[in-house]
Amino acid sequence: SSHTWLCDRELLQLIGDCNETKTFQKHWFYGMPVVASGAEKKLTPALWKPSNISAEHGHEPTGNALINCRRGSVITNAFIRDFWNGFESIENRLTDDTGVRMILKLKDWPTTDDFLDTMPHRFKDLMAALPLPEYTSRDGTFNITSYLPNYFVRPDLGPKMYIAYGWVTEKDWDQGTTNLHLDISDACNLMVYVGIIKEGDADAAQIERARKGKPGALWHIFKASDTDKIRQLILKIKHEKGMVVPEGHDPIHDQEIYLDKQLRRRLKTEYGVEGYPIVQCEGDSVFIPAGAPHQVFNLHSCIKVAEDFVSPEHVDKCFKLTNEFRALSSTHSNHEDKLQLKNIIYHTVKELISSISWHDASQAKV
Helix, strand or coil, X not given: CCEEEECCCCEEEEECCCCCHHHHHHHHCCCCCEEEECHHHCCCHHHHCHHHHHHHHCCCECCCCEEECCCCEECCCCEHHHHHHCCCCHHHCCECCCCCECCEEEEEECCCCCHHHHCHHHHHHHHHHCCCHHHHCCCCCCCHHHHCCCCCCCCCCCCEEEEECCCCCCCCCCCCCEEEECCCCEEEEEEEEEECCCCCCCCHHHHHHHHHHCEEEEEEECCHHHHHHHHHHHHHHHHHCCCCXXXXXXXXXXXXXXXXXXXXXXXXXXXCCCCEEEEEXXXXXXXXXXXXXXXXXXXXXXXXXXXXXXXXXXXXXXXXXXXXXXCCCCCCCCCCCCCCHXXXXXXXXXXXXXXXXXXXXXXXXX
């Protein structure tokens, strides 16, 4: 079979190089995440090796892209090579002001330039490997941003790299690599490389087992319809700690909390909400619907690349979030309407009407 089921047969997993667009659409229509496996067979491994990326870009400053996951703080005055030096070696990792080795994340990299211009060879390799190009390519039929005319500034939908150290050798598993949040657009997140730490307590057999299976990250993705209940839990937790959410902010959009095992248990017990736990291995693409709260915990150091898109199935979620983000403080990182959704919808409908009119005219001539 070219597909199977995960999470008690609720979650669709597409397998290999298959044409399963209709199967995907049936699942995607209901706002469910999807996993597609097998992209590692299409990728060029050498392009995604940390040593090669570091050799090409190690001299560049990290700017505001380097994050200390423990504190959520930005690390400045560092270079890209400083991050890569500790990617698969604990002893080579940077330390904080207390001497503790940091769990670092290189977020939204490259931060400003288009991936196509910065890494054209990797962009070509990535786009050839991404599943369901009808949705994930820039000119995909079901990626309605493709209908925006060229005289508009294209929304920055990626691809972007999300590269971070793993927590598997650490004790504080109550923290995450990416805190709970939701995005205004749909996304496809592909795991292109998983690095296994050689140090630690695991014996050679365990390390080899991890290398073969290459599990990279643990995701928890929740239904968009459960967002308000999740928001209520976070507000309750903040109230218990004597904290308040400032005006113009939001407990989810602020991206300040990771729902660890204890909090996920409370979410299920008090609100009846459960997410979909997804183990993402090398070559797996995780499709995240717009508006679906999600968080990520890196088991091992890994390189993920995300391409955002806007599908017709979730335009209503995008529109709702656009209005939510507009209500945030003007200084909030999500306040600006970067998607230009109204323009996208207008030109998509215009294109559809034009196509239907052309088809009707053609049929009349026959």
